[in-house]
Amino acid sequence: MKKLTRFMGLFSALALLLILMTSCGSNSALSKRDVLQADKESNTITWGVKADTKLFGLMNVKTNQVEGFEIDLAKAMTKEILGKNGKAIFVPVTSQTRVPLLRNGNIDAIMATMTITPDRAKQVDFTRSYFNAGQAILVKKGSPIKSVKDLDKSGSVVLGVTGSNSVENIAKYAPKARVLQLSDYAQALTALKSGQGQALTTDNGILYGMSVENPGYTVVGGSFTKEPYGIAVNKGQDKFRHRLNKALTTLEKNGTYNRILKKWFGNVQGFNYEEMKR
Incomplete structure (x- = not known):
């Protein structure tokens, strides 16, 4: 990891550098x-x-x-x-x-x-x-958090990825929770393991992949949105x-x-x- x-x-x-370099080109040519x-x-x-x-x-x-x-x-x-x-x-x-x-x-x-x-x-x-897909949450096994509603009750720190709509959805479904945004899923999972947050949120398919690779963590509460x-x-x-x-x-x-x-x-x-x- x-x-x-x-x-x-x-x-x-490197990707950001590439974007900056190529953005100097003609977007009109690309559109044609x-x-x-x-x-x-x-x-x-x-x-x-x-x-x-x-x-x-x-x-x-x-x-x-x-x-x-x-x-x-x-x-x-x-x-x-x-x-x-x-x-x-x-x-x-x-x-x-x-x-x-x-x-x-x-x-x-x-x-x-x-x-x-x-x-x-x-x-x-x-x-x-x-x-x-549908948005869900991943927690450490044994966590008292069993659904997105528990995040709102406890005012937990929820980990998400910058640029994803999952972060915006948490503000809607658990407005009392505080969101900590990381640059990618690998960093978000590392943050969850180190205790920087109580739950990680994104689409259920992605979270299932994390739970397969990390048996000490589980997806709880089912999906609370539709994310095709x-x-x-x-x-x-x-x-x-x-x-x-x-x-x-x-x-x-x-x-x-x-x-x-x-x-x-x-x-x-x-x-x-x-x-x-x-």
């Missing part, structure tokens, strides 16, 4: 670029993905490869769109860097546990949902967005989606695989 935290901290710094056509010509799709999120996208420090549900789904969608020789390129992103990297043209699409919200839809265009994940593309890339939706539909119909879902979530305690099947 320490290695991963250091990696993500270094990547975030046909991403789908360019991807067909290069036979590649560049995806912005998480590298710190168990089950969805996590860097394997032994292989230096990102692995997870979203990675496998992106690979399958790439081949569905470009053919069997199509190549998926993965760029690790954080909640803070994903939209700037997309808008600057460093990535073609974001598949990084990004919830579809009206505010975000003002900046990017979303495909339909590919994962029906969508793939984000730049405004004006309607052909690309429609093609992504078509690829997702095909993978759902031919069983590929369910195979990938079961591979990563089928044996996760508390996860309702049958409810999520397409």
